[in-house]
Amino acid sequence: MKRNGKLSASLHALLHMAERPERPMTSEEIASWLNTNPVVVRRMVAGLRDAGILSSARGHGGGWTLARPAETITLAEVTAALNERLIAFSTEPENPRCLVERAVNDALDGVRDEIEHLLSQRLAQVTLADIAAQCGPGVAAHLENRHAH
Amino acid sequence: MKRNGKLSASLHALLHMAERPERPMTSEEIASWLNTNPVVVRRMVAGLRDAGILSSARGHGGGWTLARPAETITLAEVTAALNERLIAFSTEPENPRCLVERAVNDALDGVRDEIEHLLSQRLAQVTLADIAAQCGPGVAAHLENRHAH
DNA sequence: CTGATTTGTAACTAATAAAGTTACATGAAA
DNA sequence: TTTCATGTAACTTTATTAGTTACAAATCAG
Numbered sequence: 001m002k003r004n005g006k007l008s009a010s011l012h013a014l015l016h017m018a019e020r021p022e023r024p025m026t027s028e029e030i031a032s033w034l035n036t037n038p039v040v041v042r043r044m045v046a047g048l049r050d051a052g053i054l055s056s057a058r059g060h061g062g063g064w065t066l067a068r069p070a071e072t073i074t075l076a077e078v079t080a081a082l083n084e085r086l087i088a089f090s091t092e093p094e095n096p097r098c099l100v101e102r103a104v105n106d107a108l109d110g111v112r113d114e115i116e117h118l119l120s121q122r123l124a125q126v127t128l129a130d131i132a133a134q135c136g137p138g139v140a141a142h143l144e145n146r147h148a149h
Numbered sequence: 150m151k152r153n154g155k156l157s158a159s160l161h162a163l164l165h166m167a168e169r170p171e172r173p174m175t176s177e178e179i180a181s182w183l184n185t186n187p188v189v190v191r192r193m194v195a196g197l198r199d200a201g202i203l204s205s206a207r208g209h210g211g212g213w214t215l216a217r218p219a220e221t222i223t224l225a226e227v228t229a230a231l232n233e234r235l236i237a238f239s240t241e242p243e244n245p246r247c248l249v250e251r252a253v254n255d256a257l258d259g260v261r262d263e264i265e266h267l268l269s270q271r272l273a274q275v276t277l278a279d280i281a282a283q284c285g286p287g288v289a290a291h292l293e294n295r296h297a298h
Numbered sequence: 299c300t301g302a303t304t305t306g307t308a309a310c311t312a313a314t315a316a317a318g319t320t321a322c323a324t325g326a327a328a
Numbered sequence: 329t330t331t332c333a334t335g336t337a338a339c340t341t342t343a344t345t346a347g348t349t350a351c352a353a354a355t356c357a358g
Contacts, residue, residue, distance in 0.1 A: 001243065001345095001346070001347090002239045002241045002243065002346095003239060003313095003314070003315080003344090003345065003346075004237050004238055004239040004345085005238070005239040005241065005243070005346095006238075007238045007257065008238065008239060008240050008241075008250075008253055008254055008257060009243070011253045011256075011257070012243075012247075012249060012250045012253050015249045015252070015253060016249055019249075024304095026303090026304070026305090027304080027305070028304085033243075033244070033247070033250075034243055035243045035244065036346075036347075037346095037347065037348070038304090038305090039306095039307085039347075039348070039349085040346065040347065040348090042305065042306065042307085043306095043307085043346095046306080046307095056304090056305060056306090057304080057305080057354095057355080058303085058304050058305045058306085058353075058354045058355055058356095059302090059303060059304055059305080059353095059354055059355025059356055060302070060303050060304075060355060060356040060357065061303085061304090061355085061356070061357095062303075062304050062305065062354090062355070062356090063304070063305085064305090075256075075260075084237075084238070085237065086236060086237050086238055087235060087236065087237065088153050088233075088234065088235050088236065088237040089153050089154070089155075089156045089157065089233070089235055090151045090152060090153040090154040090157060091157050092151045092154065092157075094150065094151065094154070094158070094161075094182075094183055094184045095182070095184065098161075098182070099284050100161060100164045100165055100168075100281075100284055101157075101161045101182075102284075103164070103280050103281070103283040103284045104157055104160045104161050104164060104280055105157055106283065107160075107224075107275060107279075107280050107283065108156065108157060108160070111224075111268070111271055111272060111275075114271060115264065115267065115268050115271065118264065118267055119260070119264050122260055122263060122264065123260060126256060126260075130256075131252050131253055131256050132249075132252070134252040134255070134256065135248050135249055135251075135252045150316095150317070150318090151317095152315095152316065152317075152342095152343070152344080153316085154317095155316095173333095175332090175333070175334090176333080176334070177333090185317080185318075186317095186318065186319070187333095187334090188318075188319070188320085188335095188336085189317065189318065189319090191334065191335065191336085192317095192335095192336085195335080195336095205333090205334060205335090206325095206326080206333080206334080207324075207325045207326055207327095207332085207333050207334045207335085208324095208325055208326030208327050208328095208331085208332060208333050208334080209326060209327035209328060209331070209332050209333070210326085210327065210328090210332085210333085211325090211326070211327085211332075211333045211334065212333070212334085213334090299358105300357100300358090301356105301357090301358090302355100302356090302357080302358100303354100303355080303356085303357100304353100304354085304355080304356100305352105305353085305354080305355100306351105306352080306353075306354095307350100307351090307352085307353105308349105308350090308351090308352105309348100309349085309350085310347100310348080310349075310350100311346100311347080311348070311349090312345100312346085312347070312348090313344100313345085313346075313347085314343100314344085314345075314346090315342100315343090315344085315345095316341100316342085316343080316344095317340105317341080317342075317343095318339105318340080318341065318342085319338100319339080319340070319341085320337105320338085320339075320340090321336100321337090321338085321339100322335100322336090322337090323334105323335080323336085323337100324333100324334080324335075324336105325332105325333085325334080325335100326331100326332085326333080326334100327330105327331085327332085327333100328329100328330090328331080328332095
């Protein structure tokens with residue numbers, strides 16, 4: 001998995017699950033799609049389970065399944081469940097007593113809050129089903145070609 | 150300097166320069182404000198010089214000065230000059246032949262482009278002078294207190 | 299019940315990216 | 329002509345992230 005690739009990787013996994021909602025998928029399978037290993041997958045999607053987006057089952061025939069229909073899962077929810085900070089600039093003070101630094105960081109914090117809010121709104125407009133539709137109308141008919149690794 | 154702290158640090162430095170536009174400030178001085186060292190400062194602000202925001206002078210009495218008034222320098226320009234990517238999620242493909250992954254990354258790329266544009270618009274509304282004004286009306290009268298390290 | 303299978307997690311290791319450092323060249327002023 | 333400053337390349341250090349190993353806990357098939 002690429003660095004800072006958790007959002008992309010999670011969505012990738014969720015979409016494959018959306019294609020076969022009836023069948024639980026193991027961390028092992030998911031890991032092979034994402035070029036990573038099962039433990040990383042479990043760690044990554046643990047938040048999605050806690051957020052009620054996925055359910056997991058242990059043991060024989062276990063694995064991961066969508067906890068609700070793809071139409072009801074927005075990218076905003078997925079993003080929030082991952083606890084990733086998407087806006088990258090730091091506003092940690094280097095010297096808290098400097099008023100100039102404080103003013104700079106306050107201004108940047110304000111901008112970040114606004115932009116995170118806008119980002120969240122924008123991500124809330126897209127569901128997993130919307131992206132699945134973008135895979136092309138032929139995709140549903142060619143399941144076996146979707147992962148030609 | 151903190152990680153991903155270049156935007157904050159650069160603005161911090163620029164504001165101190167805006168306070169004394171007549172006097173060139175050395176990389177050494179700036180570095181001490183930012184808790185870092187002069188070479189890191191030079192590297193960081195090189196882009197600001199190239200963008201016409203700062204001018205530099207070598208030798209005796211040299212250093213860095215604002216190339217134009219603080220009222221005309223927006224945060225958007227500063228951000229662009231730093232060549233930092235502020236939206237942090239990766240959309241590098243893990244497996245380019247997977248249509249699902251492509252659809253996910255295309256969607257995310259679209260969102261990122263939109264948000265980066267909004268961010269840039271928002272940052273364009275704020276000038277260095279605006280932030281200086283936020284330091285409080287008393288600041289100009291107490292220059293010596295602004296860096297009580 | 300027992301063994302196979304799968305998630306859950308802690309602890310550790312490796313890779314990567316970012317900042318810091320050293321070294322030295324270049325240019326300007328005293 | 330010495331001192332002070334930027335400019336930059338090469339290298340080192342640090343912090344973060346991903347990857348790995350190891351093992352416990354749960355579930356199901358037989």
